[in-house]
Amino acid sequence: MIDYSLKGPVSQERARIRLMSALRENRFPQAILIDGPTGIGKKALAMEIAKALQCTDPAGRPCGHCFGCRMAAESGATENWIIPLEAAEARAKKAEDATARSTAKTIEDIKQDYIKEIIKNPYRVDIFSAAAFISVELMRTMTSSFAMRGDRVRTVIIAEADRMNEAASNAFLKTLEDVPPDTYFILTTSSREKMLQTIRSRCLALHLLPLTDDEVQKEAARVADEDFDRTMLTDDVVGMAVGSPGKALYYAPLCEQWNPLAVDFIRKSLLQDYTDLFFALKEASLEDPYVANRFLEVMSFLVADLLRELGGAPLRMPTTTASIGLKNFPRIDATALELALVDIQETMSRIESRRATTTMSLQTLALKLFEGYK
Structure with missing residues (x-):
């Protein structure tokens, strides 16, 4: 029996044991959905699975050095990945259609750049823009390449599978109904509810757990760029990440700006000091919906921490939360904080759906926050 060993954090060991058992017993499903x-680390696990499936070592898999393992972790193997692209990127020419004199990037070049970033840091949360999506053309290109597979095992990682548009979802569903032999699809998502139920039902569901704070700090420091200041991975940053090394790395350089701004947002909303608050929001450059919603995540963590403070529970962001000075606002109780969390979530949904500009949404939230308790 071939031995399989998938690497990863201890917190996610149960999921890996389940996968390794299926690999050893030769009953691995042809489609798996990691959510x-x-x-x-969903993409990190997806790459480990791809290496294990494509590895040709007769003893231990993945070996990490055979042709199959190298192909699974090679950015040039763009046919092994389906990733979200912005509309302009998705319209780029294929390499086979580009002229010799063309200097524009082909769609393979664009995909390769993204895949390089994923391989370098699979935890990264801001690789794809909010407008990126998986088009039906990407799905058709994938299925047309099956004929060139030969007799080798083929794995396809579909990153952020919830971003498939309707046409892409329907095309992929047809592929799932008749998967070619020795072909495996590994889908990752943070929003499985946005995917077609018929696709979800045809995949083995695998839920990954968040990491411990110690694991977050260790993994974030391990994959960070050489010039990244690892002292920025403070207890507040790690607490804010809630088990996500990717979020820890994203929030760390922004904490000096965002944490004080989030504290100001809450305090100035309570004090009804809107003029200064609106000016501070403008200076913070939160026009991008993705960035604005990450800031609101910080806000929601702070409000949730205030709830913990009221209940006497340990704080996730002790230094930042203490700076709000909740005791100076005696009218704020658990109900007020719970309503504030609802208001923040509704604002995030409004921003994500682009029903209003981020500036208008944030100003409306400031006026509404703690309404009736000020």
């Missing part, structure tokens, strides 16, 4: 919070 869990953003930035916890």
